[in-house]
Amino acid sequence: MTVDETTRTVTPARAAAELELKREEFRLAVRMGLIRTTPLPDRDEAVRDRGGGRERAPERRPVERAELDRLKAAPDFPDGLRERVRAVGAGEAAGLLSITPDRFARLARTGHLSPVRFYLNRYRSVIWLYVAAEVTAFGEEHPALLGGRLPAEVRERAAAGEDLRARNWRSRHLALLLRGTDDPWVRAAAVASLLDPVQVAEVVDDPYERGHLDRLRPPPPPGFPVSGAAYEVAVRLVRADDPDEILWHRVSLALALDEARAVCRAPYPGERPRPAAPAATEPEAGPGPVSDAGVVRPSDVARAGGPVRRPAVRARARRGAPPPGRAAARAPGARRPGLLDRLRRSLPGRAGGGGGWGERRDWG
Numbered sequence: 001m002t003v004d005e006t007t008r009t010v011t012p013a014r015a016a017a018e019l020e021l022k023r024e025e026f027r028l029a030v031r032m033g034l035i036r037t038t039p040l041p042d043r044d045e046a047v048r049d050r051g052g053g054r055e056r057a058p059e060r061r062p063v064e065r066a067e068l069d070r071l072k073a074a075p076d077f078p079d080g081l082r083e084r085v086r087a088v089g090a091g092e093a094a095g096l097l098s099i100t101p102d103r104f105a106r107l108a109r110t111g112h113l114s115p116v117r118f119y120l121n122r123y124r125s126v127i128w129l130y131v132a133a134e135v136t137a138f139g140e141e142h143p144a145l146l147g148g149r150l151p152a153e154v155r156e157r158a159a160a161g162e163d164l165r166a167r168n169w170r171s172r173h174l175a176l177l178l179r180g181t182d183d184p185w186v187r188a189a190a191v192a193s194l195l196d197p198v199q200v201a202e203v204v205d206d207p208y209e210r211g212h213l214d215r216l217r218p219p220p221p222p223g224f225p226v227s228g229a230a231y232e233v234a235v236r237l238v239r240a241d242d243p244d245e246i247l248w249h250r251v252s253l254a255l256a257l258d259e260a261r262a263v264c265r266a267p268y269p270g271e272r273p274r275p276a277a278p279a280a281t282e283p284e285a286g287p288g289p290v291s292d293a294g295v296v297r298p299s300d301v302a303r304a305g306g307p308v309r310r311p312a313v314r315a316r317a318r319r320g321a322p323p324p325g326r327a328a329a330r331a332p333g334a335r336r337p338g339l340l341d342r343l344r345r346s347l348p349g350r351a352g353g354g355g356g357w358g359e360r361r362d363w364g
Helices: 012-018 023-031 045-050 065-072 079-084 090-097 101-109 132-141 152-159 165-179 184-192 197-203 207-215 228-238 243-263 298-305 339-346
Strands: 117-120 126-131
Touching (some): 012 023, 012 065, 023 079, 090 101, 090 132, 184 207, 197 243
């Protein structure tokens, strides 16, 4: 058995086997907060380096033996846990509610149900998956929507072609990413991953910060296409497209950056980042939909302080001067290094000052 006798943890594969879950079911259970995972000891910098600066995803972290014992002690184990993470397509979900697939599609498109996953079939059609327990709970809470004529508002929105499935999935996906870490830069990168690069560049004008966010960008969801037309379709699904949603994430990114800058600045090229410790995932009570807590809506900001404005572009960064927070790292009274000094430090093998251009360097 793969057990670390010091920390009493098991690998994710071993934990999934003991909990009688498939790989996708285990990943979804962790993302939903049903299974707690443990951060790596001392943040295991080698793992971060191999991942291009990204911290290990929650579903790839070890699980404590005590957590497995807690889950196994449940009276409905293993069927109860497996049922809470069972994902079904639109046809099976309609069968759970005893309604037609067309009626279920209209309810899902108008935002009454949030998908938990998606994939593209061989014809590049998007297949949305829903948590079976949430579908059943929706039927119990809204029986009036399952029979008779749908409300006029729902019919009008469906006739207008409204489709909130992708937006609801993005909101849920972001909430799951934010729950998996306390690192402020990783949280900011999660928000940035839902925006087009042009939108990110307008909010984050510092190229060093943009590069740092890109290194910390969360990996694509499971089953994400890697190339071709299917990849282009999937990219459109994971990025915000509605103006109100874009504004929401822009404001959230600006506020997340303020929190991250208050902890530590983005590293210069060649510097090793100083990340904060990740948070252990916490279980939630019940299989209800994931909230988008922690993400700021533009309407909330507008109510609190007037109209939402884009963060001002720092002209000093374009002129070559360090952005706010970098100057504070220099000793009081120290002269700001010139362009030549900064170029010298950026060369491989230049750990500090001293030496000249003719000095032999180790390029290995």
